[in-house]
Amino acid sequence: MPPRDALVGQAPGADGHAGFALEREILADNLGTVTTREAVAPQAHLEMLTETDLQGSERAFPNFSVDMETGTGKTYVYISTALRLAELYGLRKFVILVHSIAIRAGVVKTFEQTEEHFRLKYPGVPYRWGVLGENSALNDFTEPSGTVQLLVASVQALDKPEKNTLYVSAERPQLWGDSLSGMQQIAKARPVVLIDEPQNMATQLRRQAIATLNPLVALRYSATHKEPFNRVHRLGPKQAAEAGLVKRVSVKGIVAGEDGKPYLRLNRLRSVRKRLMAEAVIDKAGGKRAQVVLQNGTDLFEESGSLPQYRGLVVDGIERKPDRVIFANGLVVQVGTEIGVDAVAVWRDQIRHTIRTHLARQAQIDSMNRGVKVLSLFFVERVADYVGDEAVLPLMFDELFREEWARAGSPTDAMPDPAELRVAYFPSTKTGILKDTSGRASDADLEARAYQEIIANKELILDRANPRAFIFSHSALKEGWDNPNVFQVGFLRHTRSELERRQQIGRGLRLPVDQSGHRVMDPAINRLTLIVDESFTEFRDGLNAEYVASGGPSGETGPEVNNADNEVIVRRRPAQFDSPEFAELWNRIRYKAHYRVTVDPDALRIAVAASEHLADLEFIERRANVVQSADLIYNDEGKVITADSVVAESRGERIVVAGQRLPDVVQLIEDQLQYGKFPLQLTRPTITAIVREILNHPDRELTRHVLDDPDRWARIAANAIRIETIEQMVSGISYEPIDDTDWWDAEVVFPEIESKSPPQPMPGNPDPKNGVTPATDGGVNLFDHVDYDSHVERAFAAQLESNRDHVKLFTKLPRRFRVRTPVGEYSPDWAVVYTENGSDRLYLVRETKDTRNLDNLDWDEAMRIRFAKHHFEAAPAGRIDFNYTTDQHGLLLDGALEDGES
Numbered sequence: 001m002p003p004r005d006a007l008v009g010q011a012p013g014a015d016g017h018a019g020f021a022l023e024r025e026i027l028a029d030n031l032g033t034v035t036t037r038e039a040v041a042p043q044a045h046l047e048m049l050t051e052t053d054l055q056g057s058e059r060a061f062p063n064f065s066v067d068m069e070t071g072t073g074k075t076y077v078y079i080s081t082a083l084r085l086a087e088l089y090g091l092r093k094f095v096i097l098v099h100s101i102a103i104r105a106g107v108v109k110t111f112e113q114t115e116e117h118f119r120l121k122y123p124g125v126p127y128r129w130g131v132l133g134e135n136s137a138l139n140d141f142t143e144p145s146g147t148v149q150l151l152v153a154s155v156q157a158l159d160k161p162e163k164n165t166l167y168v169s170a171e172r173p174q175l176w177g178d179s180l181s182g183m184q185q186i187a188k189a190r191p192v193v194l195i196d197e198p199q200n201m202a203t204q205l206r207r208q209a210i211a212t213l214n215p216l217v218a219l220r221y222s223a224t225h226k227e228p229f230n231r232v233h234r235l236g237p238k239q240a241a242e243a244g245l246v247k248r249v250s251v252k253g254i255v256a257g258e259d260g261k262p263y264l265r266l267n268r269l270r271s272v273r274k275r276l277m278a279e280a281v282i283d284k285a286g287g288k289r290a291q292v293v294l295q296n297g298t299d300l301f302e303e304s305g306s307l308p309q310y311r312g313l314v315v316d317g318i319e320r321k322p323d324r325v326i327f328a329n330g331l332v333v334q335v336g337t338e339i340g341v342d343a344v345a346v347w348r349d350q351i352r353h354t355i356r357t358h359l360a361r362q363a364q365i366d367s368m369n370r371g372v373k374v375l376s377l378f379f380v381e382r383v384a385d386y387v388g389d390e391a392v393l394p395l396m397f398d399e400l401f402r403e404e405w406a407r408a409g410s411p412t413d414a415m416p417d418p419a420e421l422r423v424a425y426f427p428s429t430k431t432g433i434l435k436d437t438s439g440r441a442s443d444a445d446l447e448a449r450a451y452q453e454i455i456a457n458k459e460l461i462l463d464r465a466n467p468r469a470f471i472f473s474h475s476a477l478k479e480g481w482d483n484p485n486v487f488q489v490g491f492l493r494h495t496r497s498e499l500e501r502r503q504q505i506g507r508g509l510r511l512p513v514d515q516s517g518h519r520v521m522d523p524a525i526n527r528l529t530l531i532v533d534e535s536f537t538e539f540r541d542g543l544n545a546e547y548v549a550s551g552g553p554s555g556e557t558g559p560e561v562n563n564a565d566n567e568v569i570v571r572r573r574p575a576q577f578d579s580p581e582f583a584e585l586w587n588r589i590r591y592k593a594h595y596r597v598t599v600d601p602d603a604l605r606i607a608v609a610a611s612e613h614l615a616d617l618e619f620i621e622r623r624a625n626v627v628q629s630a631d632l633i634y635n636d637e638g639k640v641i642t643a644d645s646v647v648a649e650s651r652g653e654r655i656v657v658a659g660q661r662l663p664d665v666v667q668l669i670e671d672q673l674q675y676g677k678f679p680l681q682l683t684r685p686t687i688t689a690i691v692r693e694i695l696n697h698p699d700r701e702l703t704r705h706v707l708d709d710p711d712r713w714a715r716i717a718a719n720a721i722r723i724e725t726i727e728q729m730v731s732g733i734s735y736e737p738i739d740d741t742d743w744w745d746a747e748v749v750f751p752e753i754e755s756k757s758p759p760q761p762m763p764g765n766p767d768p769k770n771g772v773t774p775a776t777d778g779g780v781n782l783f784d785h786v787d788y789d790s791h792v793e794r795a796f797a798a799q800l801e802s803n804r805d806h807v808k809l810f811t812k813l814p815r816r817f818r819v820r821t822p823v824g825e826y827s828p829d830w831a832v833v834y835t836e837n838g839s840d841r842l843y844l845v846r847e848t849k850d851t852r853n854l855d856n857l858d859w860d861e862a863m864r865i866r867f868a869k870h871h872f873e874a875a876p877a878g879r880i881d882f883n884y885t886t887d888q889h890g891l892l893l894d895g896a897l898e899d900g901e902s
Contacts, residue, residue: 017189047062049229250564252529253535261340378473420468462483586746604725729867733822769791807833831845
């Protein structure tokens with residue numbers, strides 16, 4: 001809560017948050033409410049971070065963790081969160097803590113790009129931002145001000161108090177007589193600390209550095225938490241992909257062929273009880289490659305299962321700087337290198353397929369007039385592979401580009417100079433000497449110069465007038481670097497850290513932008529292709545292992561990745577697309593429309609009070625303690641290994657609520673309605689009348705339950721209100737077409753060429769639910785393939801294709817064709833031109849399900865179908881017959897089955 005003694009004329013928190021009090025019990029209750037609502041494990045215990053800071057003070061403060069998949073806009077979210085906290089609670093001081101040059105540059109870029117947006121979104125919240133160590137950022141942050149202050153700080157500037165001037169007291173007192181050091185001034189303000197990628201701040205020193213800021217509260221944002229304190233929200237890779245927030249991912253694996261020598265890949269050295277060991281990958285008897293641990297005396301002939309090519313390869317020594325393994329026969333292998341394969345040949349294949357995919361993707365986007373420039377990114381093992389006397393990559397790229405340009409059938413006289421298409425961003429010294437780096441703190445100055453161009457000025461490379469489209473980089477792998485228009489990543493390096501595959505994906509997951517800077521949400525083009533130096537199976541299994549190791553929930557995997565070798569090219573048929581049948585069909589369905597809804601408040605009040613969805617209100621019990629019991633089971637080392645699954649729980653003492661202000665139930669319900677899955681705006685008098693009707697219902701005794709658990713009571717009531725309101729909207733909705741200049745464009749909805757990666761038959765799943773199947777030659781499908789989402793759709797398409805006497809043209813409507821409804825956008829399945837009596841034409845839109853009973857579908861799915869019927873009744877250019885059906889019921893032209901009949 002804000003302090004009561006705020007200075008006159010200043011906003012609460014203007015001089016810091018020292019007077020703000022956070023009640024742990026209330027926070028714990030709120031945590032339980034939020035975690036019950038969100039896609040995380042319900043949690044009612046508030047975990048505090050208790051730490052001695054770098055100046056010897058004891059600190060304890062709450063932390064809340066937000067899981068957000070790479071590419072979904074973490075920076076935007078936490079800046080918006082800060083401004084929302086300022087708007088609601090008067091908080092004014094925020095520190096954004098980062099761990100790398102790349103992330104700091106990305107945060108600065110986001111502030112620059114979103115300034116106008118946030119000024120409009122939060123018009124009553126003036127704010128400023130600055131970077132610690134630059135200009136007057138620290139003074140601006142610590143001075144009393146009603147303006148919200150956001151200070152971007154690198155953790156490296158905080159974790160060395162003996163060296164950093166931030167910890168030095170001023171020689172002269174400031175104007176107000178304040179002689180505190182810069183760090184003490186920040187700590188005095190008790191800022192809200194927003195931690196970007198906190199898994200990189202889990203060491204004891206950095207935990208102490210965070211505590212030295214004396215946070216009021218710390219909010220943690222990452223895709224890979226190591227310490228998920230009080231997790232309140234989770235947007236994982238699978239959810240992000242399904243919601244269309246990131247690109248889909250395909251993988252093309254290049255499996256190296258043998259060159260006649262024994263295969264060995266040396267990944268890294270590590271020290272185990274003061275003994276050096278090496279992690280390597282070798283061939284094993286049986287035809288698989290596996291990881292082995294090498295130490296002095298290890299015989300690879302024995303480790304491989306007596307494969308003859310390893311005879312005589314015995315480890316004779318392991319050395320640091322350079323990190324390498326020496327074998328008794330004189331062979332020396334350095335960390336990060338691979339023998340037994342032709343690495344240059346692998347690079348050629350990777351570059352070739354990257355260029356091939358790049359050209360195809362750009363051609364597809366150009367055919368759709370989307371104005372998106374395609375970028376490809378290569379990660380190289382060493383700077384010397386691209387620059388210097390030993391460099392092989394530039395000439396290799398130029399040669400392969402010319403070959404792939406010709407292979408694509410492009411005119412030779414229009415081919416650009418390959419050398420003008422590629423650009424390299426490598427860390428460099430002040431004198432311009434390029435360097436290999438590994439992301440250590442000592443590399444920060446070198447990397448800053450590369451990041452300045454690829455992050456701070458990334459709009460330049462997005463301009464179609466700029467020929468550069470193929471980026472070669474060395475150190476940009478870790479968090480912070482990305483460009484939304486990266487569609488291909490070629491991985492020309494062999495090292496495998498515990499999160500490297502996830503990092504590869506993260507560099508290209510963001511949705512692309514067009515030449516106007518607007519996000520492009522079209523799933524037809526939003527595909528990221530990774531060209532890696534391992535098999536698809538190795539990559540998939542390795543990615544899933546990394547996901548679990550990085551804190552993904554047990555039993556879940558990372559984002560679904562498609563095998564690019566399974567890619568199917570779907571082409572639009574020119575004869576059908578240019579036909580008068582399609583022209584008339586499209587003319588009738590291409591409109592967009594706004595909807596208006598009317599709801600009768602009195603009818604709604606009565607309907608909600610009688611709703612079956614209020615039944616759970618009668619079973620609410622007063623909140624109580626939880627009693628847990630289990631036996632302690634020990635292993636041989638004395639560690640307790642009792643499993644959570646054997647812990648018994650029972651209800652304990654009920655919590656007595658005394659002296660507490662009665663809850664504002666109307667406000668609680670309003671919050672639930674506004675921030676639920678389907679936001680709903682009802683007036684406060686309407687909600688008040690509904691609540692009064694519920695509480696006074698003659699056949700139900702629900703009043704006492706409001707005090708037993710107000711939050712749960714409000715959730716149940718809000719759910720009933722939402723359902724009954726939307727049910728009323730079905731009969732009270734009307735659609736009105738908007739101006740035809742904004743209607744759907746056929747070239748955009750039905751691309752000339754589109755790539756698909758359908759799931760392949762596998763043991764246990766010989767006939768996957770969804771897929772792509774060739775259309776009948778010379779048939780009436782708009783495309784040469786059928787892209788189906790269920791076996792019902794596949795069968796329905798076959799029926800349409802076989803009914804040539806009546807069906808003159810049909811198409812599966814892509815998901816990018818959408819109808820707006822109060823419960824989300826809806827994409828129907830089929831559009832059909834049907835001829836009756838040889839001349840009369842019907843223009844049909846059909847939804848196909850495995851049932852004709854809408855009650856058997858998810859509620860929101862059934863509601864979208866009901867709303868869509870009203871949308872198509874408003875067609876301005878001629879009648880459209882809309883219905884839902886199954887493969888058993890066919891096109892339903894005779895109206896024999898009414899809505900809801902099974």
